[in-house]
Amino acid sequence: QVQLVESGGGLVQTGGSLRLSCAASGRTFSSYAMAWFRRAPGKEREFVAAISRASYTKYYADSLKGRFTISRDNAKNTVYLQMNSLKPEDTAVYYCAASSRGVSINQREYEYWGQGTQVTVSS
Numbered sequence: 001q002v003q004l005v006e007s008g009g010g011l012v013q014t015g016g017s018l019r020l021s022c023a024a025s026g027r028t029f030s031s032y033a034m035a036w037f038r039r040a041p042g043k044e045r046e047f048v049a050a051i052s053r054a055s056y057t058k059y060y061a062d063s064l065k066g067r068f069t070i071s072r073d074n075a076k077n078t079v080y081l082q083m084n085s086l087k088p089e090d091t092a093v094y095y096c097a098a099s100s101r102g103v104s105i106n107q108r109e110y111e112y113w114g115q116g117t118q119v120t121v122s123s
Helices: none
Strands: 002-007 010-013 018-026 033-039 045-051 058-060 068-073 078-083 092-099 117-122
Touching: 002 092, 018 033, 018 092, 018 117, 033 068, 033 078, 045 068, 045 078, 058 068, 078 092
Parallel strands: 010 117
Antiparallel strands: 002 018, 018 078, 033 045, 033 092, 045 058, 068 078, 092 117
């Protein structure tokens, strides 16, 4: 079992930056691929970014490439999402997720989920 706790969300103006963190506890963090997803108001949850166990492979949603960066520190059991040049349409609850099956953009591959952290971008 893996427990995931997100932090770092908040209110930011258009063009600002935030760094989300997701701290994992439980079984060996480095055994899991990690990902970020988000759910905007009134929309389905969507893929944001994913990273493999040793950070060799990273995936991003096409619309977010160049603005968002995923990284992880296996020594700290933490995955990060650096978000730059934020836009109002980035407003959402951001979730981190863990997969024992390998890195994927498909949320069905992720067995463990955090509670989410709210990001609000004001115009």
